[in-house]
Amino acid sequence: MGLHCMLNINTLGICLKNNMLQAINITKRFGDHTALGGVNLTIEPGTITSIIGPSGSGKTTLLKTLAMLELADSGSIVLDNINYTFPTTSIEHRVPWPKLTIVFQQLFIWPHLTLRNNILLPLGGSLQKKQQKQLDELVSMFHMEGFIDRFPNEVSLGQRQRAAIVRAMMLNPKYLLLDEVTSSLDVEQIAVILSHLNEVKKQGVGIVVVTHLLNFARSVSDQVLFFENGNIVVAGDRTILENPKNERLKQFTHLIAQAS
Numbered sequence: 001m002g003l004h005c006m007l008n009i010n011t012l013g014i015c016l017k018n019n020m021l022q023a024i025n026i027t028k029r030f031g032d033h034t035a036l037g038g039v040n041l042t043i044e045p046g047t048i049t050s051i052i053g054p055s056g057s058g059k060t061t062l063l064k065t066l067a068m069l070e071l072a073d074s075g076s077i078v079l080d081n082i083n084y085t086f087p088t089t090s091i092e093h094r095v096p097w098p099k100l101t102i103v104f105q106q107l108f109i110w111p112h113l114t115l116r117n118n119i120l121l122p123l124g125g126s127l128q129k130k131q132q133k134q135l136d137e138l139v140s141m142f143h144m145e146g147f148i149d150r151f152p153n154e155v156s157l158g159q160r161q162r163a164a165i166v167r168a169m170m171l172n173p174k175y176l177l178l179d180e181v182t183s184s185l186d187v188e189q190i191a192v193i194l195s196h197l198n199e200v201k202k203q204g205v206g207i208v209v210v211t212h213l214l215n216f217a218r219s220v221s222d223q224v225l226f227f228e229n230g231n232i233v234v235a236g237d238r239t240i241l242e243n244p245k246n247e248r249l250k251q252f253t254h255l256i257a258q259a260s
Helices: 059-066 115-123 129-141 157-169 187-202 214-220 247-259
Strands: 021-030 033-043 048-052 074-079 082-086 100-103 175-179 206-210 223-228 231-236
Touching: 021 059, 033 059, 033 231, 048 059, 048 187, 048 214, 059 100, 059 175, 059 206, 100 157, 115 129, 115 157, 129 157, 157 175, 157 187, 187 206, 187 214, 206 214, 214 247, 223 247, 231 247
Parallel strands: 048 206, 048 223, 100 175, 175 206
Antiparallel strands: 021 033, 021 074, 074 082, 223 231
């Protein structure tokens, strides 16, 4: 993995390495509400970071801000060797997409298109030979051969989620942000998504997953961030979920376990 940059919440967590996604003291406010209160994090290629925390803590806002769909009020985002400093009114001259791609919980799968055509939509509907080979490999990796040409209402939610991830992967992202993509799935479907994310990770993609499923985070994560009130309260590898030392994280994991 090379230089490993786990976040120390008492520092800016800055590492001297060109290839990474970093947030440095990122803040975001909506009126009087502080959604992000000076967030620092580092995401390396070929790793999976899970972000957990209570509802309304700012997890989705963090993903949108990292993807620059919401512009931060202050701080910096470093995407490999490109520095985006805020405040700014526009990033159009050097947009981070599709190097950094996000998949939302809503998926945005068009009901009148087959899954194949949904996947092809960002590419203009036609493929070059190299892209066709890439699609064939992704369809095989995500075991979609049996339903790729079905319409969304003819497949399960888990199959639609796989299509949304494959659509994002066709853009060749260096970093993939996933917002609750395992929500509403049963245990078997979650296991399928987990195995596919590990395959994507092996291709060198840095993955950030917002999830409420602690077992998912325990299984898949190189880094776990516990988020609350717009801040990272605890950060570490997956072992921080086994026997939490932080009292708030301990309380949170206990409540989640009771609700499961």
